[in-house]
Amino acid sequence: MFARISGAALRAILVALLFATPSLLLPGFATGGTEIVVLLALVAAALTFAEYNSTFPSFIEFRDAPPLNRLRFVSLAVTVFALTLISKNSIEPSNLTTLFAGLGAALGNLMDFPYSPVRLATLMLPDHTPLSTVAAVRDSAGVAYVVALATVASFAFVIRILSWPVGNGAFNVWINLPLFDPTTGGDVVYRLQRDGRINVIIGVLLPFVIPALVQIASGMINPLILERPLTLIWTMSAWGFLPASMIIRGMAMLRVADLIEEKRRRAYANAEALQTA
Known part of the structure:
Protein backbone atom coordinates (compact mmCIF):
# COMPACT_ATOMS: atom_id res chain seq x y z
CA MET A 1 0.00 0.00 0.00
CA PHE A 2 2.69 2.49 1.07
CA ALA A 3 4.91 1.48 -1.86
CA ARG A 4 2.09 2.12 -4.32
CA ILE A 5 1.26 5.53 -2.83
CA SER A 6 4.89 6.64 -2.67
CA GLY A 7 5.52 5.45 -6.23
CA ALA A 8 2.46 7.30 -7.50
CA ALA A 9 3.48 10.46 -5.62
CA LEU A 10 7.01 10.34 -7.04
CA ARG A 11 5.67 9.96 -10.57
CA ALA A 12 3.28 12.85 -10.03
CA ILE A 13 6.09 15.12 -8.79
CA LEU A 14 8.30 14.23 -11.77
CA VAL A 15 5.48 14.94 -14.22
CA ALA A 16 4.77 18.30 -12.57
CA LEU A 17 8.45 19.24 -12.73
CA LEU A 18 8.54 18.28 -16.39
CA PHE A 19 5.73 20.68 -17.23
CA ALA A 20 7.25 23.44 -15.12
CA THR A 21 10.87 23.11 -16.29
CA PRO A 22 10.79 25.57 -19.24
CA SER A 23 9.00 28.25 -17.21
CA LEU A 24 11.36 27.76 -14.27
CA LEU A 25 14.49 28.05 -16.40
CA LEU A 26 13.11 30.83 -18.64
CA PRO A 27 11.20 32.98 -16.12
CA GLY A 28 11.39 36.11 -18.25
CA PHE A 29 9.25 34.49 -20.95
CA ALA A 30 6.60 33.06 -18.63
CA THR A 31 5.01 36.43 -17.86
CA GLY A 32 1.24 36.13 -17.99
CA GLY A 33 1.35 32.38 -18.40
CA THR A 34 2.54 31.28 -14.97
CA GLU A 35 -0.97 30.42 -13.81
CA ILE A 36 -1.57 28.26 -16.89
CA VAL A 37 1.72 26.40 -16.40
CA VAL A 38 0.96 25.78 -12.72
CA LEU A 39 -2.54 24.57 -13.57
CA LEU A 40 -1.29 22.19 -16.27
CA ALA A 41 1.42 20.85 -13.95
CA ALA A 82 17.76 20.15 -23.83
CA LEU A 83 15.61 22.57 -25.83
CA THR A 84 15.16 24.77 -22.76
CA LEU A 85 18.92 25.05 -22.27
CA ILE A 86 19.42 25.76 -25.98
CA SER A 87 16.86 28.57 -25.83
CA LYS A 88 18.39 29.93 -22.63
CA ASN A 89 21.82 30.18 -24.27
CA SER A 90 20.72 33.23 -26.26
CA ILE A 91 19.47 34.92 -23.06
CA GLU A 92 21.79 33.90 -20.22
CA PRO A 93 24.72 31.98 -21.72
CA SER A 94 26.76 29.71 -19.50
CA ASN A 95 29.10 26.78 -19.99
CA LEU A 96 26.20 24.31 -19.79
CA THR A 97 23.91 26.21 -22.18
CA THR A 98 26.78 26.76 -24.61
CA LEU A 99 27.49 23.02 -24.59
CA PHE A 100 23.86 22.18 -25.36
CA ALA A 101 23.63 24.92 -28.00
CA GLY A 102 26.69 23.52 -29.75
CA LEU A 103 25.29 20.00 -29.56
CA GLY A 104 21.96 21.22 -30.92
CA ALA A 105 23.63 23.01 -33.82
CA ALA A 106 25.64 19.89 -34.66
CA LEU A 107 22.57 17.63 -34.58
CA GLY A 108 20.52 20.17 -36.53
CA ASN A 109 23.13 20.36 -39.30
CA LEU A 110 23.54 16.58 -39.29
CA MET A 111 19.83 15.91 -39.72
CA ASP A 112 19.22 18.80 -42.13
CA PHE A 113 19.45 16.98 -45.45
CA PRO A 114 17.00 16.99 -48.39
CA TYR A 115 13.55 15.54 -47.61
CA SER A 116 14.41 14.93 -43.96
CA PRO A 117 11.84 15.84 -41.29
CA VAL A 118 14.22 18.51 -39.97
CA ARG A 119 14.49 20.12 -43.41
CA LEU A 120 10.70 20.05 -43.75
CA ALA A 121 10.35 21.67 -40.32
CA THR A 122 12.43 24.63 -41.50
CA LEU A 123 10.67 24.83 -44.86
CA MET A 124 7.30 25.35 -43.16
CA LEU A 125 8.52 28.79 -42.03
CA PRO A 126 7.67 31.83 -44.19
CA ASP A 127 10.31 33.21 -46.58
CA HIS A 128 10.76 36.37 -44.51
CA THR A 129 11.57 34.46 -41.32
CA PRO A 130 14.76 35.74 -39.62
CA LEU A 131 17.77 33.46 -40.01
CA SER A 132 18.08 33.22 -36.23
CA THR A 133 14.57 31.73 -35.99
CA VAL A 134 15.27 29.29 -38.82
CA ALA A 135 18.44 28.18 -37.06
CA ALA A 136 16.60 27.80 -33.75
CA VAL A 137 13.88 25.67 -35.36
CA ARG A 138 16.47 23.55 -37.18
CA ASP A 139 18.54 22.93 -34.05
CA SER A 140 15.48 22.17 -31.92
CA ALA A 141 14.04 19.84 -34.54
CA GLY A 142 17.38 18.06 -34.87
CA VAL A 143 17.62 17.44 -31.12
CA ALA A 144 13.98 16.33 -30.85
CA TYR A 145 14.28 13.95 -33.81
CA VAL A 146 17.53 12.37 -32.61
CA VAL A 147 16.05 11.81 -29.14
CA ALA A 148 12.97 10.25 -30.77
CA LEU A 149 15.13 7.90 -32.85
CA ALA A 150 17.15 6.94 -29.77
CA THR A 151 13.91 6.21 -27.88
CA VAL A 152 12.62 3.90 -30.60
CA ALA A 153 15.99 2.15 -30.85
CA SER A 154 16.10 1.70 -27.06
CA PHE A 155 12.68 0.08 -27.00
CA ALA A 156 13.62 -2.19 -29.90
CA PHE A 157 16.64 -3.27 -27.83
CA VAL A 158 14.40 -3.92 -24.82
CA ILE A 159 12.10 -6.09 -26.94
CA ARG A 160 14.75 -8.09 -28.79
CA ILE A 161 17.50 -8.43 -26.20
CA LEU A 162 15.66 -8.18 -22.88
CA SER A 163 12.58 -10.12 -24.10
CA TRP A 164 10.05 -7.47 -23.08
CA PRO A 165 7.52 -7.96 -21.52
CA VAL A 166 8.05 -11.58 -20.44
CA GLY A 167 11.35 -10.62 -18.84
CA ASN A 168 9.35 -8.78 -16.17
CA GLY A 169 7.00 -11.66 -15.41
CA ALA A 170 3.43 -12.34 -16.48
CA PHE A 171 1.82 -9.77 -18.79
CA ASN A 172 -1.76 -8.82 -17.93
CA VAL A 173 -3.51 -7.54 -21.07
CA TRP A 174 -6.42 -6.02 -19.12
CA ILE A 175 -4.20 -3.90 -16.86
CA ASN A 176 -1.71 -2.86 -19.53
CA LEU A 177 -4.26 -2.24 -22.30
CA PRO A 178 -7.28 -0.87 -20.42
CA LEU A 179 -8.76 0.77 -23.54
CA PHE A 180 -8.53 -2.44 -25.58
CA ASP A 181 -11.63 -4.65 -25.42
CA PRO A 182 -10.61 -8.23 -26.29
CA THR A 183 -14.23 -9.41 -26.47
CA THR A 184 -15.31 -7.33 -29.48
CA GLY A 185 -14.14 -6.82 -33.04
CA GLY A 186 -12.94 -10.24 -34.07
CA ASP A 187 -9.72 -12.09 -33.36
CA VAL A 188 -7.53 -10.47 -30.71
CA VAL A 189 -4.25 -11.19 -32.51
CA TYR A 190 -5.50 -9.70 -35.77
CA ARG A 191 -6.75 -6.55 -34.04
CA LEU A 192 -3.51 -6.09 -32.09
CA GLN A 193 -1.46 -6.55 -35.26
CA ARG A 194 -3.67 -4.14 -37.19
CA ASP A 195 -3.60 -1.47 -34.49
CA GLY A 196 0.13 -1.93 -34.00
CA ARG A 197 0.92 -1.51 -37.70
CA ILE A 198 -1.34 1.55 -37.93
CA ASN A 199 0.44 3.16 -34.98
CA VAL A 200 3.87 2.48 -36.46
CA ILE A 201 2.88 3.83 -39.89
CA ILE A 202 1.32 6.99 -38.43
CA GLY A 203 4.31 7.52 -36.14
CA VAL A 204 6.74 7.27 -39.06
CA LEU A 205 4.71 9.67 -41.21
CA LEU A 206 3.87 12.31 -38.57
CA PRO A 207 7.24 14.16 -38.64
CA PHE A 208 6.78 14.59 -42.40
CA VAL A 209 3.05 15.37 -42.33
CA ILE A 210 2.96 17.93 -39.50
CA PRO A 211 5.18 20.55 -41.25
CA ALA A 212 3.14 20.13 -44.43
CA LEU A 213 -0.11 20.65 -42.52
CA VAL A 214 1.30 23.74 -40.80
CA GLN A 215 2.36 25.17 -44.15
CA ILE A 216 -1.06 24.48 -45.64
CA ALA A 217 -2.79 26.08 -42.65
CA SER A 218 -0.40 29.05 -42.52
CA GLY A 219 -3.39 31.36 -42.95
CA MET A 220 -4.80 30.19 -39.62
CA ILE A 221 -1.58 29.19 -37.84
CA ASN A 222 1.30 31.64 -37.95
CA PRO A 223 4.57 29.67 -37.96
CA LEU A 224 6.38 32.75 -36.64
CA ILE A 225 4.98 32.02 -33.17
CA LEU A 226 7.99 29.69 -32.99
CA GLU A 227 10.05 32.81 -32.32
CA ARG A 228 8.77 32.59 -28.74
CA PRO A 229 11.07 30.29 -26.72
CA LEU A 230 8.33 28.51 -24.76
CA THR A 231 6.27 27.90 -27.90
CA LEU A 232 9.32 26.59 -29.74
CA ILE A 233 10.24 24.24 -26.88
CA TRP A 234 6.81 22.66 -26.51
CA THR A 235 6.06 22.54 -30.25
CA MET A 236 9.32 20.81 -31.16
CA SER A 237 9.11 18.52 -28.13
CA ALA A 238 5.63 17.38 -29.18
CA TRP A 239 6.77 17.10 -32.82
CA GLY A 240 9.48 14.63 -31.80
CA PHE A 241 7.77 12.88 -28.88
CA LEU A 242 4.35 12.04 -30.34
CA PRO A 243 5.66 10.06 -33.35
CA ALA A 244 8.15 8.16 -31.18
CA SER A 245 5.42 7.39 -28.64
CA MET A 246 3.11 6.06 -31.35
CA ILE A 247 5.87 3.92 -32.87
CA ILE A 248 6.82 2.26 -29.58
CA ARG A 249 3.12 1.76 -28.79
CA GLY A 250 2.73 0.00 -32.13
CA MET A 251 5.85 -2.08 -31.49
CA ALA A 252 4.48 -3.05 -28.06
CA MET A 253 1.11 -4.12 -29.50
CA LEU A 254 2.82 -6.19 -32.21
CA ARG A 255 4.95 -7.84 -29.54
CA VAL A 256 1.90 -8.68 -27.43
CA ALA A 257 0.18 -10.12 -30.51
CA ASP A 258 3.23 -12.32 -31.18
CA LEU A 259 3.18 -13.59 -27.58
CA ILE A 260 -0.52 -14.46 -27.75
CA GLU A 261 -0.03 -16.23 -31.08
CA GLU A 262 2.93 -18.16 -29.70
CA LYS A 263 0.91 -19.20 -26.64
CA ARG A 264 -1.89 -20.40 -28.92
CA ARG A 265 0.52 -22.51 -30.96
CA ARG A 266 1.88 -24.14 -27.81
CA ALA A 267 -1.65 -24.82 -26.57
CA TYR A 268 -2.63 -26.40 -29.90
CA ALA A 269 0.55 -28.49 -29.94
CA ASN A 270 -0.10 -29.75 -26.40
CA ALA A 271 -3.70 -30.56 -27.27
CA GLU A 272 -2.64 -32.56 -30.33
CA ALA A 273 -0.02 -34.37 -28.28
CA LEU A 274 -2.64 -35.37 -25.70
CA GLN A 275 -5.00 -36.60 -28.44
CA THR A 276 -2.36 -38.77 -30.07
CA ALA A 277 -1.05 -40.13 -26.74
Whole structure:
Protein backbone atom coordinates (compact mmCIF):
# COMPACT_ATOMS: atom_id res chain seq x y z
CA MET A 1 0.00 0.00 0.00
CA PHE A 2 2.69 2.49 1.07
CA ALA A 3 4.91 1.48 -1.86
CA ARG A 4 2.09 2.12 -4.32
CA ILE A 5 1.26 5.53 -2.83
CA SER A 6 4.89 6.64 -2.67
CA GLY A 7 5.52 5.45 -6.23
CA ALA A 8 2.46 7.30 -7.50
CA ALA A 9 3.48 10.46 -5.62
CA LEU A 10 7.01 10.34 -7.04
CA ARG A 11 5.67 9.96 -10.57
CA ALA A 12 3.28 12.85 -10.03
CA ILE A 13 6.09 15.12 -8.79
CA LEU A 14 8.30 14.23 -11.77
CA VAL A 15 5.48 14.94 -14.22
CA ALA A 16 4.77 18.30 -12.57
CA LEU A 17 8.45 19.24 -12.73
CA LEU A 18 8.54 18.28 -16.39
CA PHE A 19 5.73 20.68 -17.23
CA ALA A 20 7.25 23.44 -15.12
CA THR A 21 10.87 23.11 -16.29
CA PRO A 22 10.79 25.57 -19.24
CA SER A 23 9.00 28.25 -17.21
CA LEU A 24 11.36 27.76 -14.27
CA LEU A 25 14.49 28.05 -16.40
CA LEU A 26 13.11 30.83 -18.64
CA PRO A 27 11.20 32.98 -16.12
CA GLY A 28 11.39 36.11 -18.25
CA PHE A 29 9.25 34.49 -20.95
CA ALA A 30 6.60 33.06 -18.63
CA THR A 31 5.01 36.43 -17.86
CA GLY A 32 1.24 36.13 -17.99
CA GLY A 33 1.35 32.38 -18.40
CA THR A 34 2.54 31.28 -14.97
CA GLU A 35 -0.97 30.42 -13.81
CA ILE A 36 -1.57 28.26 -16.89
CA VAL A 37 1.72 26.40 -16.40
CA VAL A 38 0.96 25.78 -12.72
CA LEU A 39 -2.54 24.57 -13.57
CA LEU A 40 -1.29 22.19 -16.27
CA ALA A 41 1.42 20.85 -13.95
CA LEU A 42 -1.09 20.25 -11.14
CA VAL A 43 -3.63 18.59 -13.44
CA ALA A 44 -0.98 16.31 -14.96
CA ALA A 45 0.35 15.43 -11.52
CA ALA A 46 -3.13 14.70 -10.17
CA LEU A 47 -4.01 12.46 -13.12
CA THR A 48 -0.71 10.60 -12.82
CA PHE A 49 -1.11 10.07 -9.08
CA ALA A 50 -4.71 8.90 -9.42
CA GLU A 51 -3.80 6.44 -12.18
CA TYR A 52 -0.78 4.86 -10.50
CA ASN A 53 -2.34 4.85 -7.04
CA SER A 54 -5.38 2.94 -8.31
CA THR A 55 -5.54 -0.83 -8.29
CA PHE A 56 -7.64 -0.87 -11.43
CA PRO A 57 -6.43 0.76 -14.66
CA SER A 58 -8.26 3.58 -16.41
CA PHE A 59 -6.47 5.13 -19.39
CA ILE A 60 -2.65 4.86 -19.07
CA GLU A 61 -1.47 1.92 -21.16
CA PHE A 62 1.36 -0.48 -20.21
CA ARG A 63 1.21 0.71 -16.62
CA ASP A 64 2.71 -2.50 -15.26
CA ALA A 65 5.04 -3.25 -18.16
CA PRO A 66 8.21 -1.27 -17.53
CA PRO A 67 10.24 0.28 -19.01
CA LEU A 68 7.89 1.45 -21.80
CA ASN A 69 6.33 4.41 -19.97
CA ARG A 70 9.67 5.23 -18.37
CA LEU A 71 11.22 5.48 -21.81
CA ARG A 72 8.43 7.79 -22.89
CA PHE A 73 8.91 10.04 -19.88
CA VAL A 74 12.70 10.12 -20.18
CA SER A 75 12.42 10.89 -23.91
CA LEU A 76 10.11 13.87 -23.33
CA ALA A 77 12.08 15.08 -20.30
CA VAL A 78 15.41 14.97 -22.14
CA THR A 79 13.93 16.80 -25.13
CA VAL A 80 12.29 19.52 -23.05
CA PHE A 81 15.38 20.03 -20.87
CA ALA A 82 17.76 20.15 -23.83
CA LEU A 83 15.61 22.57 -25.83
CA THR A 84 15.16 24.77 -22.76
CA LEU A 85 18.92 25.05 -22.27
CA ILE A 86 19.42 25.76 -25.98
CA SER A 87 16.86 28.57 -25.83
CA LYS A 88 18.39 29.93 -22.63
CA ASN A 89 21.82 30.18 -24.27
CA SER A 90 20.72 33.23 -26.26
CA ILE A 91 19.47 34.92 -23.06
CA GLU A 92 21.79 33.90 -20.22
CA PRO A 93 24.72 31.98 -21.72
CA SER A 94 26.76 29.71 -19.50
CA ASN A 95 29.10 26.78 -19.99
CA LEU A 96 26.20 24.31 -19.79
CA THR A 97 23.91 26.21 -22.18
CA THR A 98 26.78 26.76 -24.61
CA LEU A 99 27.49 23.02 -24.59
CA PHE A 100 23.86 22.18 -25.36
CA ALA A 101 23.63 24.92 -28.00
CA GLY A 102 26.69 23.52 -29.75
CA LEU A 103 25.29 20.00 -29.56
CA GLY A 104 21.96 21.22 -30.92
CA ALA A 105 23.63 23.01 -33.82
CA ALA A 106 25.64 19.89 -34.66
CA LEU A 107 22.57 17.63 -34.58
CA GLY A 108 20.52 20.17 -36.53
CA ASN A 109 23.13 20.36 -39.30
CA LEU A 110 23.54 16.58 -39.29
CA MET A 111 19.83 15.91 -39.72
CA ASP A 112 19.22 18.80 -42.13
CA PHE A 113 19.45 16.98 -45.45
CA PRO A 114 17.00 16.99 -48.39
CA TYR A 115 13.55 15.54 -47.61
CA SER A 116 14.41 14.93 -43.96
CA PRO A 117 11.84 15.84 -41.29
CA VAL A 118 14.22 18.51 -39.97
CA ARG A 119 14.49 20.12 -43.41
CA LEU A 120 10.70 20.05 -43.75
CA ALA A 121 10.35 21.67 -40.32
CA THR A 122 12.43 24.63 -41.50
CA LEU A 123 10.67 24.83 -44.86
CA MET A 124 7.30 25.35 -43.16
CA LEU A 125 8.52 28.79 -42.03
CA PRO A 126 7.67 31.83 -44.19
CA ASP A 127 10.31 33.21 -46.58
CA HIS A 128 10.76 36.37 -44.51
CA THR A 129 11.57 34.46 -41.32
CA PRO A 130 14.76 35.74 -39.62
CA LEU A 131 17.77 33.46 -40.01
CA SER A 132 18.08 33.22 -36.23
CA THR A 133 14.57 31.73 -35.99
CA VAL A 134 15.27 29.29 -38.82
CA ALA A 135 18.44 28.18 -37.06
CA ALA A 136 16.60 27.80 -33.75
CA VAL A 137 13.88 25.67 -35.36
CA ARG A 138 16.47 23.55 -37.18
CA ASP A 139 18.54 22.93 -34.05
CA SER A 140 15.48 22.17 -31.92
CA ALA A 141 14.04 19.84 -34.54
CA GLY A 142 17.38 18.06 -34.87
CA VAL A 143 17.62 17.44 -31.12
CA ALA A 144 13.98 16.33 -30.85
CA TYR A 145 14.28 13.95 -33.81
CA VAL A 146 17.53 12.37 -32.61
CA VAL A 147 16.05 11.81 -29.14
CA ALA A 148 12.97 10.25 -30.77
CA LEU A 149 15.13 7.90 -32.85
CA ALA A 150 17.15 6.94 -29.77
CA THR A 151 13.91 6.21 -27.88
CA VAL A 152 12.62 3.90 -30.60
CA ALA A 153 15.99 2.15 -30.85
CA SER A 154 16.10 1.70 -27.06
CA PHE A 155 12.68 0.08 -27.00
CA ALA A 156 13.62 -2.19 -29.90
CA PHE A 157 16.64 -3.27 -27.83
CA VAL A 158 14.40 -3.92 -24.82
CA ILE A 159 12.10 -6.09 -26.94
CA ARG A 160 14.75 -8.09 -28.79
CA ILE A 161 17.50 -8.43 -26.20
CA LEU A 162 15.66 -8.18 -22.88
CA SER A 163 12.58 -10.12 -24.10
CA TRP A 164 10.05 -7.47 -23.08
CA PRO A 165 7.52 -7.96 -21.52
CA VAL A 166 8.05 -11.58 -20.44
CA GLY A 167 11.35 -10.62 -18.84
CA ASN A 168 9.35 -8.78 -16.17
CA GLY A 169 7.00 -11.66 -15.41
CA ALA A 170 3.43 -12.34 -16.48
CA PHE A 171 1.82 -9.77 -18.79
CA ASN A 172 -1.76 -8.82 -17.93
CA VAL A 173 -3.51 -7.54 -21.07
CA TRP A 174 -6.42 -6.02 -19.12
CA ILE A 175 -4.20 -3.90 -16.86
CA ASN A 176 -1.71 -2.86 -19.53
CA LEU A 177 -4.26 -2.24 -22.30
CA PRO A 178 -7.28 -0.87 -20.42
CA LEU A 179 -8.76 0.77 -23.54
CA PHE A 180 -8.53 -2.44 -25.58
CA ASP A 181 -11.63 -4.65 -25.42
CA PRO A 182 -10.61 -8.23 -26.29
CA THR A 183 -14.23 -9.41 -26.47
CA THR A 184 -15.31 -7.33 -29.48
CA GLY A 185 -14.14 -6.82 -33.04
CA GLY A 186 -12.94 -10.24 -34.07
CA ASP A 187 -9.72 -12.09 -33.36
CA VAL A 188 -7.53 -10.47 -30.71
CA VAL A 189 -4.25 -11.19 -32.51
CA TYR A 190 -5.50 -9.70 -35.77
CA ARG A 191 -6.75 -6.55 -34.04
CA LEU A 192 -3.51 -6.09 -32.09
CA GLN A 193 -1.46 -6.55 -35.26
CA ARG A 194 -3.67 -4.14 -37.19
CA ASP A 195 -3.60 -1.47 -34.49
CA GLY A 196 0.13 -1.93 -34.00
CA ARG A 197 0.92 -1.51 -37.70
CA ILE A 198 -1.34 1.55 -37.93
CA ASN A 199 0.44 3.16 -34.98
CA VAL A 200 3.87 2.48 -36.46
CA ILE A 201 2.88 3.83 -39.89
CA ILE A 202 1.32 6.99 -38.43
CA GLY A 203 4.31 7.52 -36.14
CA VAL A 204 6.74 7.27 -39.06
CA LEU A 205 4.71 9.67 -41.21
CA LEU A 206 3.87 12.31 -38.57
CA PRO A 207 7.24 14.16 -38.64
CA PHE A 208 6.78 14.59 -42.40
CA VAL A 209 3.05 15.37 -42.33
CA ILE A 210 2.96 17.93 -39.50
CA PRO A 211 5.18 20.55 -41.25
CA ALA A 212 3.14 20.13 -44.43
CA LEU A 213 -0.11 20.65 -42.52
CA VAL A 214 1.30 23.74 -40.80
CA GLN A 215 2.36 25.17 -44.15
CA ILE A 216 -1.06 24.48 -45.64
CA ALA A 217 -2.79 26.08 -42.65
CA SER A 218 -0.40 29.05 -42.52
CA GLY A 219 -3.39 31.36 -42.95
CA MET A 220 -4.80 30.19 -39.62
CA ILE A 221 -1.58 29.19 -37.84
CA ASN A 222 1.30 31.64 -37.95
CA PRO A 223 4.57 29.67 -37.96
CA LEU A 224 6.38 32.75 -36.64
CA ILE A 225 4.98 32.02 -33.17
CA LEU A 226 7.99 29.69 -32.99
CA GLU A 227 10.05 32.81 -32.32
CA ARG A 228 8.77 32.59 -28.74
CA PRO A 229 11.07 30.29 -26.72
CA LEU A 230 8.33 28.51 -24.76
CA THR A 231 6.27 27.90 -27.90
CA LEU A 232 9.32 26.59 -29.74
CA ILE A 233 10.24 24.24 -26.88
CA TRP A 234 6.81 22.66 -26.51
CA THR A 235 6.06 22.54 -30.25
CA MET A 236 9.32 20.81 -31.16
CA SER A 237 9.11 18.52 -28.13
CA ALA A 238 5.63 17.38 -29.18
CA TRP A 239 6.77 17.10 -32.82
CA GLY A 240 9.48 14.63 -31.80
CA PHE A 241 7.77 12.88 -28.88
CA LEU A 242 4.35 12.04 -30.34
CA PRO A 243 5.66 10.06 -33.35
CA ALA A 244 8.15 8.16 -31.18
CA SER A 245 5.42 7.39 -28.64
CA MET A 246 3.11 6.06 -31.35
CA ILE A 247 5.87 3.92 -32.87
CA ILE A 248 6.82 2.26 -29.58
CA ARG A 249 3.12 1.76 -28.79
CA GLY A 250 2.73 0.00 -32.13
CA MET A 251 5.85 -2.08 -31.49
CA ALA A 252 4.48 -3.05 -28.06
CA MET A 253 1.11 -4.12 -29.50
CA LEU A 254 2.82 -6.19 -32.21
CA ARG A 255 4.95 -7.84 -29.54
CA VAL A 256 1.90 -8.68 -27.43
CA ALA A 257 0.18 -10.12 -30.51
CA ASP A 258 3.23 -12.32 -31.18
CA LEU A 259 3.18 -13.59 -27.58
CA ILE A 260 -0.52 -14.46 -27.75
CA GLU A 261 -0.03 -16.23 -31.08
CA GLU A 262 2.93 -18.16 -29.70
CA LYS A 263 0.91 -19.20 -26.64
CA ARG A 264 -1.89 -20.40 -28.92
CA ARG A 265 0.52 -22.51 -30.96
CA ARG A 266 1.88 -24.14 -27.81
CA ALA A 267 -1.65 -24.82 -26.57
CA TYR A 268 -2.63 -26.40 -29.90
CA ALA A 269 0.55 -28.49 -29.94
CA ASN A 270 -0.10 -29.75 -26.40
CA ALA A 271 -3.70 -30.56 -27.27
CA GLU A 272 -2.64 -32.56 -30.33
CA ALA A 273 -0.02 -34.37 -28.28
CA LEU A 274 -2.64 -35.37 -25.70
CA GLN A 275 -5.00 -36.60 -28.44
CA THR A 276 -2.36 -38.77 -30.07
CA ALA A 277 -1.05 -40.13 -26.74
